[in-house]
Amino acid sequence: MNEPTGHEGDSTGYEDNSAGYEDEPAGYAADGPTSTRLVGARRDRGTSVGSVMRAVGVRPAWLVVGGVALAWGVAAAFTASPTLPTWLRYGPLAVSLALFGLPHGAVDHLAPARAAGHRPTVTWLLAVGVLYLVLGSAYGFLWWLLPVASAALFVALTWFHWGQGDVYALDALGARHLDGRGVRVGTLLVRGGLPMLVPLLGHPKEYRAVVGAWVALFGSEFDAAWIASPTVRIALGGGFALLTIGTLLAGRRRDGGRVWLLDAGETVLLWGYFLLVPPLFAIGVYFCVWHSLRHIARLIAVDPASRAAFRERGTVPALLRTGRDALPLTVVSVLLLVGIAVVGDVAVGTQADLQAAAALYLVFISVLTLPHVAIVTWMDRAENAGLAPLVSKQ
Numbered sequence: 001m002n003e004p005t006g007h008e009g010d011s012t013g014y015e016d017n018s019a020g021y022e023d024e025p026a027g028y029a030a031d032g033p034t035s036t037r038l039v040g041a042r043r044d045r046g047t048s049v050g051s052v053m054r055a056v057g058v059r060p061a062w063l064v065v066g067g068v069a070l071a072w073g074v075a076a077a078f079t080a081s082p083t084l085p086t087w088l089r090y091g092p093l094a095v096s097l098a099l100f101g102l103p104h105g106a107v108d109h110l111a112p113a114r115a116a117g118h119r120p121t122v123t124w125l126l127a128v129g130v131l132y133l134v135l136g137s138a139y140g141f142l143w144w145l146l147p148v149a150s151a152a153l154f155v156a157l158t159w160f161h162w163g164q165g166d167v168y169a170l171d172a173l174g175a176r177h178l179d180g181r182g183v184r185v186g187t188l189l190v191r192g193g194l195p196m197l198v199p200l201l202g203h204p205k206e207y208r209a210v211v212g213a214w215v216a217l218f219g220s221e222f223d224a225a226w227i228a229s230p231t232v233r234i235a236l237g238g239g240f241a242l243l244t245i246g247t248l249l250a251g252r253r254r255d256g257g258r259v260w261l262l263d264a265g266e267t268v269l270l271w272g273y274f275l276l277v278p279p280l281f282a283i284g285v286y287f288c289v290w291h292s293l294r295h296i297a298r299l300i301a302v303d304p305a306s307r308a309a310f311r312e313r314g315t316v317p318a319l320l321r322t323g324r325d326a327l328p329l330t331v332v333s334v335l336l337l338v339g340i341a342v343v344g345d346v347a348v349g350t351q352a353d354l355q356a357a358a359a360l361y362l363v364f365i366s367v368l369t370l371p372h373v374a375i376v377t378w379m380d381r382a383e384n385a386g387l388a389p390l391v392s393k394q
């Protein structure tokens with residue numbers, strides 16, 4: 001079968017049956033009892049998912065997150081307590097509405113079929129639509145009913161999802177040290193905990209304020225002063241540091257090669273980054289250039305047309321090709337969010353307004369995140385990635 005080059009045509013973007021789909025999930029080759037080493041997106045000729053991941057998911061993330069961490073470190077060395085102007089603090093979150101962040105989930109209607117080696121059909125689109133409708137509205141209702149529990153669920157869900165995304169990326173790069181159950185689960189918990197827990201250690205006030213703003217949208221208050229108390233933070237930070245060190249050491253014992261070194265380097269970078277940089281800004285940047293770009297690399301790798309664009313024309317054409325898939329539902333999502341903001345009378349004039357607008361956006365994201373996580377977990381099963389090998393190889 002020939003590799004397709006940019007098929008266009010019917011509603012799913014394909015005009016014939018030679019789009020490079022095979023009726024089997026692929027991309028991973030098992031080489032041990034719990035192993036899921038990725039050996040190239042569905043035995044593709046010439047493009048491995050590893051090269052897409054390096055170009056799209058790893059290099060830009062290091063450049064931006066490393067650059068921000070460095071800039072903040074330098075600023076902190078020269079000023080006692082550096083602060084960010086308001087526009088910059090909310091900037092990355094605002095950018096994520098259009099660039100990488102929100103769009104990374106707006107391909108969910110096409111991605112699971114592609115991950116399973118199928119062409120997206122109307123049945124796939126309907127199934128994803130119903131899933132979004134059911135899980136999204138259930139979670140929206142839960143926010144209204146139990147805001148504080150819903151906020152906790154959002155943090156827990158993101159912890160899992162961002163951890164699962166990084167485990168996928170490490171597998172894509174050819175990690176051999178994640179073959180064991182403990183290291184795989186530990187790595188997921190460490191990678192997810194870096195953005196979800198570490199900001200609390202260095203910036204407890206802002207952490208509480210952000211979560212407080214979510215529940216305030218529903219007329220509730222987030223008291224929980226205890227989570228910001230030094231004792232709790234020292235205990236949580238100490239426990240998480242032990243988990244980080246234990247997981248990295250256990251991984252090195254399995255295989256201390258190149259990808260382990262990258263894993264260790266990223267872990268140290270993210271520890272420093274989330275400890276130092278103000279959380280809202282740090283998470284906004286991370287959401288765009290770390291989590292979303294790594295997922296977009298995956299989207300490119302599972303789509304024959306994007307993969308061909310990457311191989312033949314490079315990174316930017318491949319991103320544009322995936323961006324085209326993401327455009328319609330990104331526009332629908334932004335319109336929906338603006339509609340909710342108008343009905344809810346959320347403005348963006350003052351500082352307090354901005355805090356409420358950012359809270360509305362994050363709660364909106366949470367409602368989309370529940371079905372998104374279900375879909376990515378389903379994709380992990382189809383590609384035998386994430387935690388799936390631990391379940392399938394028992």
Ligand SMILES: CC1=C(/C=C/C(C)=C/C=C/C(C)=C/C=O)C(C)(C)CCC1
Pocket residue numbers: 154155158161195196197199206207210211279280283287291362365366369
């Ligand atoms: C902003 C922020 C927080 C949480 C952000 C979350 C939970 C974002 C989730 C985004 C998702 C799930 C995007 C889609 O993949 C914390 C850590 C509570 C406090 C510090 C500031």
Ligand SMILES: [Fe+2]
Pocket residue numbers: 104105161165291295372
């Ligand atoms: Fe995601």
